[in-house]
Amino acid sequence: MAALRRYRTVVSDSALWADFPFRAGDVVVSPPAKCGTTWMQMMCALLIFDKTEFDRPLTEISPWLDATTYDTAATLATLGSQQHRRFIKTHTPLDGLPFREDVTYLCVGRDPRDVMLSFENATANIHPDAMPPAGLDMQPPPPDQLDRFWLWANSDLVDDTSSFGVTLANLVNHVRTFWDRRDEPQVGLFHYADLKADLPGELRRLAQLLSIEVSDERIEELAAAATFDHMRGRADDLAPGVDAKLWRSNENFFRSGTSGQWRRLLDPVALDRYHRRVAELAPPDVADWLHRP
Template identity: 75%
Template sequence: MAELRRYRTVVSDSALWAGFEFRTGDVVISTPAKCGTTWMQMLCAMLIFDTAELHRPLTEISPWLDAVTYDTAAILAELESQQHRRFIKTHTPLDGLPFEAGVTYICVGRDPRDAMLSFEHAAANIHPDAITSGGLDPQVSQPPSEDPLERFWLWADAEFTPESSTFGVTLANLVHHVRTFWERRDDPQVALFHYADLKADLPGQLRRLATVLSIEASEQRLEQLAAAATFDRMRKRADELAPGVDAKLWRSNTNFFRSGTSGQWHDLLDPAAVERYTGRVAELAPPELAKWLHTGWSGLR
């Protein structure tokens, strides 16, 4: 078995997985930041519990195991006590996770440009008290430049690194994360979803997820559950669904679900900038993966 790569940022450390005891049936939701993590957690919750009504905040039911801003011992104890099928959040790529038999590993991709802009909005929404109480440097949440285009190129041109003194959110790291799943996409334990596909056909993607998790549900039930997991419906339930509500992480829980739209990068990048960006992606990903990242599975048909 290959040695696991260790990923560390100001908010996470993949080495914390070493203390976790897997069970057959566990689900690991591993996504780059702002690519649909909470959405996928909600979809898994609805299928596992066969309801859209949760008995407590989603972040408690499906904790971020390797976050250093939480009490790891308490998270491990919580997961050990759970009797239902467990589904756990992480932002660690697949090559940094223990790969255990009987466990399903799910990744969600998104157009990296949309993910980058969404992350900027999320960083601006972090409550100052959460930064200081969590032991984070206040400068971590500050933009490195006032110019949004300059920030974009800092993000796009940065090299991949498994360790970062900030959040580790760069184009290279996002592509690498998805690529660790892409290269194992034919493994029955691995499933790749895309934000664009979820937006275009949520009932169909929920059906696919049910198949991945070997959960039986009628078409009528899938339609009902999908209707409860639209972006607008989740936004209205931000106080129970947004991550970090227990730690009062956000200035506004509602603004965590800011818009859920795609293509806002069009307002930032002119044709020359798009060409430069496309060239950078080509340095990081093979053509089929690059296309999938920007279109989802529908774009490969």
């Protein structure tokens, strides 16, 4: 077995997965940041519990195992006490996770340009008392948004504690680790655009992947609870980090859920430059899939 690649950011360390006691049937929810992690956690919760209301916040039901901003011992104790089928959050690519045939691994990809703008909105919503961690020496971003875009696009892969690890290179690398194993029966690769276009259909695909039997009528009922507007209305229960008071506004974590806002930022010359950079990082099939309409 190949050694696991270690991924670190200012808020996570994949080494925390090394000795995790998996159970058969566990589900690992591992999209890149701002690609639909909470959405996929909600879809798993709806199917696993066959409910639309839960008795505690989603972040407690599906904790972020390798987050260094939480008490790891407490997280492991929570997961150890759970009697239901567990579904565990991470932002670690597949080559940094222990891979077992009796565990399901889920990823969601998204147009990287939308990811960059979504991350900007999220960082603007972080409460000043919450992030970054005390003592961290992070360089302030450029004041101009287009300059920030090129810094994100041109940065190399980050796997240390110098940043949040949200770069174009990190996103492409993350998706490629799933793309290369997408045909394996315990790997599920979803796209944000497909979730927006046909949420019941994608929920049905997830149910099949998890071997959960559910009627078409029930799929429609469950999908209604996973729409963006419905989740935004339940932000205090569904947004990550609510227990740590991470956000200025929990509701604004679900800011818009729209795609294509990058069109206001990138003119044709900038788009050409962007696609040249993507071609340096991703083979054509992965690039085409990521940028599907």
